[in-house]
Amino acid sequence: MRNKKNKHGQVTIFIIIALIIVVAIALIFVIWRKPAISIEPEKDPQAYIEKCTKDSVNNALENISIRGGSINPEAYKIYENIPRKFLCFTGNYYHNCINQEPMLIEHIEKEITDYIKPEIETCFSDLKQELEKRNYEIDEASINIKTELKIRKVLVTIDKKFQISKNEETRNFKQFKAQILHPIYDLANIALEISNQESKYCNFEYLGFMVFYPQYKIEKFRMSDSTKIYTITEKSSGKKFVFAVRSCAIPPGF
Numbered sequence: 001m002r003n004k005k006n007k008h009g010q011v012t013i014f015i016i017i018a019l020i021i022v023v024a025i026a027l028i029f030v031i032w033r034k035p036a037i038s039i040e041p042e043k044d045p046q047a048y049i050e051k052c053t054k055d056s057v058n059n060a061l062e063n064i065s066i067r068g069g070s071i072n073p074e075a076y077k078i079y080e081n082i083p084r085k086f087l088c089f090t091g092n093y094y095h096n097c098i099n100q101e102p103m104l105i106e107h108i109e110k111e112i113t114d115y116i117k118p119e120i121e122t123c124f125s126d127l128k129q130e131l132e133k134r135n136y137e138i139d140e141a142s143i144n145i146k147t148e149l150k151i152r153k154v155l156v157t158i159d160k161k162f163q164i165s166k167n168e169e170t171r172n173f174k175q176f177k178a179q180i181l182h183p184i185y186d187l188a189n190i191a192l193e194i195s196n197q198e199s200k201y202c203n204f205e206y207l208g209f210m211v212f213y214p215q216y217k218i219e220k221f222r223m224s225d226s227t228k229i230y231t232i233t234e235k236s237s238g239k240k241f242v243f244a245v246r247s248c249a250i251p252p253g254f
Helices: 002-032 045-066 104-133 183-199 206-212
Strands: 076-080 082-089 136-142 144-150 153-166 171-181 218-221 228-234 241-248
Touching: 002 144, 045 104, 045 153, 045 183, 045 241, 076 241, 082 183, 104 136, 104 144, 104 183, 144 171, 144 183, 153 183, 183 218, 183 228, 183 241, 206 218
Parallel strands: 082 241
Antiparallel strands: 076 082, 136 153, 144 153, 153 171, 218 228, 228 241
8 A cells, every 4th residue: 555655646746747847848938939020011011011021032042142143043063952153164174264243243133133023022912902801992003123232231122102091091102121131242242252363363262361351261162073162151140152163174084
C-alpha cells in the first residue's frame, strides 16, 4: 500500500511539473511574440499600400541580389544551383572581358519596377474590393511607378489617383511612397568597380579593397572554365550581392 501511494504521489508530482512547464512556455511565447501588424485599409489606404509595396520590393531584392542584378538573367553561370549574371564576359581565351551592364544601378531600378508593378496593381485591386464591401465608391486612374536606389535604401514612388467616397465624404490620394532599407545601391556600385577592374586588368584586388572598406566582405571563387564568382557581403546586415565574371580565361590544362 505504501509503494502504491508513493507511485501515485510521484505521478501527481510529474503531472504538476508538466503543467508548470507548459504554462511557462505559453507565457514566454506570449511575452516574446511580436504583435501582428494589422492595417485597416478603410482608415489608412496609404499605410496599406506602403506595406504591400515594401513586401514586394523585399521579394524583388532577395532575387535580384543573388542573381547579379537581374530577376531572370540572360547570360549567366550556374553556381550553387542559382543563375549568376555575368557582369563582365568574354567567350574567348586570354581576352579581357567586356562590361555587360555599365548602367547597373539604372538596370536594377527597372528590374525592381517591372517586378513590383503587377503586385502593387493587385494590392490596389484588393484594396478597392475591400472598400467596396464597406459601401465605398472608388474612382481611380492608371498607375505609374518610379524606383530609385539611394545609399542604404530604396525609394518607391507610386503616382496614382485613388479617390474613395462614402456618405458625402471624399478622400483623395494622388501619390503613395515607400522607403525600404537595403544596401543594394552600395553593393551594386562595388560590383561595378569589380567589373571595371576585371575589364581593364583581368583581376580585382579584393583583399586590398577590404582593408580600406572593412565593412564589406568580398569572396572570389574560380570555376573550372575560369569563371569567377564574386560574393559581396555587407557585414552589418548580412545582405549579399553575387555575380559572375569571365575575363582572360585560360584554356583547360594550362
